[in-house]
Amino acid sequence: MNAHGRGYVRELAERAREAQRAIAALDTAERRRLIERMATQLVQQCDAVLAANALDMARGRDSGLGPALLDRLRLDETRLESIAAGLMEVAAQPDPLGEVTRRDRRPNGMVIERQRVPLGLIAMIYESRPNVTADAAALCLKAGNAVLLRGGSEARASNTAIAACLHGALRELGLPEDAVSLIADPSREHVLELLGLADLIDLAIPRGGEGLIRFVAEHARVPVIKHYKGVCHLYVDAAADPVKALDLLVDGKASRPGVCNALETLLVHRDIVPVFMPLALEIMAKRGVEVRGCARTRTWGDHVRPAEDADYAAEYLDLILAVRVVDSLGEALTHIARYGSDHTEVIATEDVAAAEAFIGGTRSSAVMVNASSRFNDGSQLGLGAEIGISTTRLHAYGPMGAESLTIERFVVRGEGQVRHPESVDAT
Amino acid sequence: MNAHGRGYVRELAERAREAQRAIAALDTAERRRLIERMATQLVQQCDAVLAANALDMARGRDSGLGPALLDRLRLDETRLESIAAGLMEVAAQPDPLGEVTRRDRRPNGMVIERQRVPLGLIAMIYESRPNVTADAAALCLKAGNAVLLRGGSEARASNTAIAACLHGALRELGLPEDAVSLIADPSREHVLELLGLADLIDLAIPRGGEGLIRFVAEHARVPVIKHYKGVCHLYVDAAADPVKALDLLVDGKASRPGVCNALETLLVHRDIVPVFMPLALEIMAKRGVEVRGCARTRTWGDHVRPAEDADYAAEYLDLILAVRVVDSLGEALTHIARYGSDHTEVIATEDVAAAEAFIGGTRSSAVMVNASSRFNDGSQLGLGAEIGISTTRLHAYGPMGAESLTIERFVVRGEGQVRHPESVDAT
CATH class of the missing domain: 3.40.605.10 (Aldehyde Dehydrogenase; Chain A, domain 1)
Structure with missing residues (x-):
């Protein structure tokens, strides 16, 4: 008109x-x-x-x-x-x-x-x-x-x-x-x-x-x-290499927290907690990341604030990390199915069977085995430029x-x- | 509840x-x-x-x-x-x-x-x-x-x-x-x-x-x-083999008129009209198909009713065919762009360049060169069973x-x- x-x-x-x-x-x-x-x-x-x-x-x-x-x-x-x-x-x-x-x-x-x-x-x-x-x-x-x-x-x-x-x-x-x-x-x-x-x-x-x-x-x-929010998870398996897992954590959470492929939640298998958790909490503190954890996480650090349910659903886009100890890979998958946004999930593990179970058990647009969530990006994955990252499964x-x-x-x-x-x- | x-x-x-x-x-x-x-x-x-x-x-x-x-x-x-x-x-x-x-x-x-x-x-x-x-x-x-x-x-x-x-x-x-x-x-x-x-x-x-x-x-x-209607076209090019074109017309219109991949409109290049149109009208009459045509089509048959604009947009799903004479392949493409439903378009031609121009000039889900529109079907195209035919370009x-x-x-x-x-x- x-x-x-x-x-x-x-x-x-x-x-x-x-x-x-x-x-x-x-x-x-x-x-x-x-x-x-x-x-x-x-x-x-x-x-x-x-x-x-x-x-x-x-x-x-x-x-x-x-x-x-x-x-x-x-x-x-x-x-x-x-x-x-x-x-x-x-x-x-x-x-x-x-x-x-x-x-x-x-x-x-x-x-x-x-x-x-x-x-x-x-x-x-x-x-x-x-x-x-x-x-x-x-x-x-x-x-x-x-x-x-x-x-x-x-x-x-x-x-x-x-x-x-x-x-x-x-x-x-x-x-x-x-x-x-x-x-x-x-x-x-x-x-x-x-x-x-x-x-x-x-x-x-x-x-x-x-x-x-x-x-x-x-x-x-x-x-x-839709190019929706990224509530991305790193699951550190019982069979993870702790050094690789720490690298994935730092790169995923602290290298550029304001983007959709940054990590928001860390899930740690109980068997690796004694080795991994103290190092993870120390390095997060050093990088200025505030940690909000479950009860078991909090036994490893006085400074860890309790995580509410909403923390696990949050896309912080900030130097904040939700942490939870899980009893099994299955519990990690259930957590991701409940709180995830179908964006990017990472497993740190040296166990091939665990990696395959993780891949098969998540429905997100990108699943990473021993690679940083920050690679979920068109240019990093070899597509050249990208118009965005779809979280619509169609x-x-x-x-x-x-x-x-x-x-x-x-x-x-x-x-x-x-x-x-x-x-x-x-x- | x-x-x-x-x-x-x-x-x-x-x-x-x-x-x-x-x-x-x-x-x-x-x-x-x-x-x-x-x-x-x-x-x-x-x-x-x-x-x-x-x-x-x-x-x-x-x-x-x-x-x-x-x-x-x-x-x-x-x-x-x-x-x-x-x-x-x-x-x-x-x-x-x-x-x-x-x-x-x-x-x-x-x-x-x-x-x-x-x-x-x-x-x-x-x-x-x-x-x-x-x-x-x-x-x-x-x-x-x-x-x-x-x-x-x-x-x-x-x-x-x-x-x-x-x-x-x-x-x-x-x-x-x-x-x-x-x-x-x-x-x-x-x-x-x-x-x-x-x-x-x-x-x-x-x-x-x-x-x-x-x-x-x-x-x-x-x-x-969406699995929407099929307003499917057969374009008979100047360089068509008239016998093949007649086969495509009969199979497309008369073998099962009530389905979405049946033909609804026939477009005929003016140069082949003298050879093709009389045969096409005769065979359609023999198969009980009512023809609605443009002015030039009607000069070839007294029984041809005039086609209104709505006839070219119609999915008859019945023994009715709209017919139009066109001056060029380009005019056929313009007609299809205006009235088509992105379902199936067919060209009858022995001219490879015309076939490629037709393929390049239509945006429908299936384009057929010298093959019946009725082949737009999952099982006919080798997919096995189908859940339907998408006319959504996504x-x-x-x-x-x-x-x-x-x-x-x-x-x-x-x-x-x-x-x-x-x-x-x-x-």
Whole structure:
């Protein structure tokens, strides 16, 4: 209807869907070149992007944003170069499209192929980080999709400036700007309109805090893949190597506590408690980590606060660790089934049978044997860039790269085969 | 809460979800044996199932169900044996679980595997055909899932009797009956409750008429894969072999018009019209198919009624065909993009470039080159049994077999690798 009224998002989505046909028609080299040009535009228009970001930062300070949020919002030359470098990596990745993933000949001579095609139109709904604007657009285009971007209002000027760079690259290659569409007015009303466009949007990906994700899940009529919280566990088995287990604990909890693949809970088999617990508590104290433990944990440290039930369900994203002693691997699995968020679980063990039982007994998107939870990340697991980590057990589970933004369909090649020849011959 | 009041479906879903752990813990041979025992129970309890079905049929006749619906509802010994044979086929299929689909070693020595795991709890919401009760349960269990079944009220007695057979097999193997849970009272209120259980149900699959699917899509808070209508097209290219094209037309339109992979619209390139159209109209008339055509089509037959815009969007499921002459392959693609339902499109052509342009220009779940639309079916395409045909471009697109009821997750095996060794060493 009017510029930013009801119908505004529908119009953007219709135009993006139309533009997607032009993106899907590009060949591998053309899509690669498009994303490279986006990276170049970002570097060339660095001053404009940083000026816009300074505006957002000033507004953010005025409106009292906290230091953590301000840090997420902030861009500088280095960060912008790193975004551009990320785009160059996406450009260089193998093409996820057109690949024939399986080929099979049927007894009647038909050849059945499975072929990856774009999902279509993807909506990204995210919060303060302006880098998502460039990263998400690049991954969506890489896989032949169009994208509708709804960033946070606090990053509005930065996102607009970044989108201008992306549009510049589309124009350079004679492609419709509508393939990357930024919702200029990120009001909640427009998010609601977007979430209702089931006839136009093939997938919505919310990325951000629990509140945002709940809002999207509650109101969406379009398919949603959630990137939800990570309540990640390290289970130290009776047969663990205590030195490896300590490394996994420190890396998982203390190297970057504010991210979703950081550890939140430590489960320790009772048989290894005398060896492991004193060292674990000492090293956590040394790293400034507050420990909240069960009764058995607390016998090993006066400073350990009692853990409430809510502590085991919490995603602290902070230097806090919940600890519990368990009697068996089975008890650890039961704990994880109850409190986990299907994100990442780690077992430290030298016992192959215990490792297999742990893998088989958890349903999380990533299970690590003697490896840090912090590796649950698209680039660490070899996918290249990621659009997020899915905790929805449908379509994609775990880190999502460009390939997760495609779907396999059926291509059948025959020479006139029919299913009921007797019926055809009768005519 | 009470037996069939509010909270009834939640309770069933909670029990099914708990029971799923027992199913997921079975090995390949045990899951195979479970489904074989289900087939055996169906044959052994044939009399009870047919008696229950007779009750449904009598009620159906009394309440004025039409002959087509009554035919879908009806079971006899042959049909029951065919259901049992279908279960034996599912039992014999390769195990979709546990398979490592990719394996990759990272530079730091970690081995990354992708492994198929069950989705969890699947809800099937379907209409009159009682065979879906057995088929869906077998496919869900094959892939390690539990299933919540909500059949049509007209098939209530039949579904209950079939579920009793399935429960008998679960009991025989010491497994919880709750893994296959039939909602005894298929009221709309209970469907609504089911669709809200986002914390318990991993996937809902509606299968039935447009009304049912719209109702589910409108109210679902759980992920849904739609099995929607098939407005399937046959495009007869300028370079088609007319004989093959006629075979594809007869098989696609006339062999079984009431199914979703039957043809609804014929698009004919203008250059082949003089050769093809008279034969096509003659053969359609011979097979009792009513033709509704564009102005150019109507010049070839007096009996051809004019096609309205709605005819091109219609899923007739009947002996009616919409016909349109197009000036180019591109015009055919534009027509399909506008009126199609992403189900199945066919091109008849001997021109490889035209075939590739058609494949690249459609986004449907199945594209056929010189092969009948009626092959878009799990068993015809080599998947074994199918739970339906997805027209949702997410997770699965096209026929869904047991493998589509699983999801790939990440399994990482290391020897103590951490992401930030420098941080760990500092302690």
